[in-house]
Amino acid sequence: MGQQEKVATSLAGAVSEGISASLVSVDEELARRYPGDPGTRQPVHTVYVPGDAFDAGTIRSWGDQALAMLDEHAPDAASLAAALGLPDELADDVHARVRAKLEHEPIEDLRVDFEDGYGGKDGAAEDADAARAARLISEAYATGTAAPYMGIRMKCMEAAVRDRGIRTTDVFLSGLMEHGGLPEGLVLTLPKVTYAEQVSAFVRLVEAFEKAHGLDAGRLGFEIQIETSQAILAPDGTATVARMIDAAEGRATGLHYGTFDYSACLGVSAAYQASDHPAADHAKAIMQVAAAGTGVRVSDGSTNVLPVGPTDKVHDAWRLHYGLTRRALARAYYQGWDMHPGHLPTRYAAVFAFYREGFEQAAARLSAYANQAGGDVMDEPATAKALSSYLLRGIDCGALGTDEVARLTGLTRADLDGFAAPRRGDLTATAP
Template sequence: MPDDDHHPPGLTPKPVHVFYGGAHLYTPETPRKLARLARQALDTHAPDPAAFAEAFALGPDALERASRARDAVRRKLDASPIEDHRIDFEDGFGVRTDAEEDEAAEHAGRAIAETRRAAPADADAPRLGIRIRACHARTRARALRTLERCITALVRAADAPPPPGFVVTLPKVRTPSEVATLADELDRLDRDLAIPAPPGGDAPAIAIELLIETPPALARPGAIDAWIRAARGRARSLHLGPYDLLAALRVPGDEADLHHPFCDAARLAMLAEAAEHRLDVIDGPTKALPVGPGRPAIHQGWRRHAHDIRRSRSLGLHAGWDLHPNQLVSRHAANWLLADAAFDDAARRLRGFFQQAARASRVGERFDDASSAQTLITTVARALWCGARTEDAIEQAVGLPARTILTQPFEHIARTATPPSDPA
């Protein structure tokens, strides 16, 4: 869920992306294979700080920063390059016979069970989920059949509920009834397969993601809100489907871009509803992939991907889709570079906010900038999550322990903690 005044970001990183791949391609080896390909791309096309600086347009005078960034990206690619993985039974799967899709759904369920069995307590294991077909009249039966076969195979193979954070993505939503149909089917599967709610919460084990990619999202006031409510507590996030949205709005293909004005309008609508319902908002993919031939083409693709990530961040979206293993390099590079660039100013301002809040508390006044302070805390958290700063570096910069800053509400810290002194 998004961070706000009353919910500190915590120490556990939030996914910065969702990696999409066709269901016919997924095996328990897929995450490791994708990680290997991403490392190969980094080592081949940015083998040293100079090449990395060139790839991300850092300039020849930024070699020290490029070295730190490249080292951090390499560590990330070694440890946990994929943070959230979606097994796709829609566009990435294509047109199949019923028999082929039945087999793929059951295979995916067993593969998910095996993936989690190999690392049941691994905090770095990616979240997992599936995208089904739309719940329109023409594809509804097929979508629900795929869902049932995949979840049933998963639960039986694992002899356990779906893994933590498991989600079903519903594409091309047009009406609340489509979302309600999916929620009804998940309720039935919970009963039939005895899937319990996760401990410590009221939310069901299987969440729903809504793909915002049809004109009603923009044309009908309250449409997105109605879709969220139709999920009956299962909605976890809103995802932008930019290219289907633009096609539906008759934007020519050569003008279809992730940051087309129609996409920005959809983002603003999504962000407003997500803030109301405390959901995450996930951006769509960069269309131009970082593929060859040759290093210049790879670098151009990385720069375009990083540019899109920066622009999404400027609108308040901190995660997006990735479609190719080479994009794992630019995803984590852009994430590190943005967090590194934002940290010093955020930490300085946050230290000042804690000092001001402590003074206000001593004289019985209320500090009115708690929301701004909480936003800065989230900026600091992102630097920790991506490895741009350590907990010790955060404490030195802000003047309070990182665990205190990131796990307690700002106003509570201001009332109870010893305020930071001015930096030496």
């Protein structure tokens, strides 16, 4: 036993109490504005289907079309690996998982579109399509055939289409209530937001709907679509998107980047409008920083290059989509848009390869951290959070199995959830 050290202090307890009292408002502000990730599943993509084209068979139809394309253009693991540049050791597993995904859950998030993808319809037609969407989505959830997340993108809050957007939202939500209530996976997307006041206006809209139906306050959240330069940079030079999150009053669930509207807004030529353009990277970096810690998730945009035609053309489009998806994942954009059934095979191939190739290393590092076993990397609590979040995302999308994660980490799902959502103070603690 060594000599016991004498502990000396110089400050009275009142000093600590006074400092804490002076920071009460800051503590409350941190808790309100930065609650952290909600810990729920984030879909790997969002599929947009025009309101007049959506029907009860849409999800299965997309899955069947994607399977047919896979069978025609990459019928086995070797051909898929050759087309996409997959490592040989991942090819069999990724190909099998992609097929299984397309068979059992081809779409993770579906948005019935009443904005750009809808076209010009008269009011009666849009009313009917919105009511039909509500009925079909309600029936899908009741029968177990729904995607995990479903909802609509209404028209924006700009003057020319504002009344129509409000009415479509009302018709759709009222229809859901008529057919059994709001499903847990409901998602609303507000497009072309340029001012925080438009977000505040949409908050007033959903508040009014909640009150009209006796729903809990805050039941209705929504995504904000970032498609204009004004959404990134305000006239005074500040970040508008951060104001938008605040204006949502805790209801914002996501920020979705609109590749082509945003690019066109900046004057980018059509041939260069893509999610990897420097202008896109700048916008998404601003979105990412503004959303960090708020519980609002960021989604990448889409590619408009469709995998259609002969096999060589399909493979070219697949390689592009696969590469863009992998690039987004590396930048922590875990969600994107898919515009065509042919994008589903490469969406899932990219996502599954991303999680499969890093799985063993992530599991080993998290296991060593949890067991204080040391190793060749000194991980901190923030890194443990990232490691467990990575594994949880892999499990949620089907890239990883719960059993294999438990086998390599020795951790349960509850353990992973605990590491992924630590208390704020834990992230600044010293690693064990």
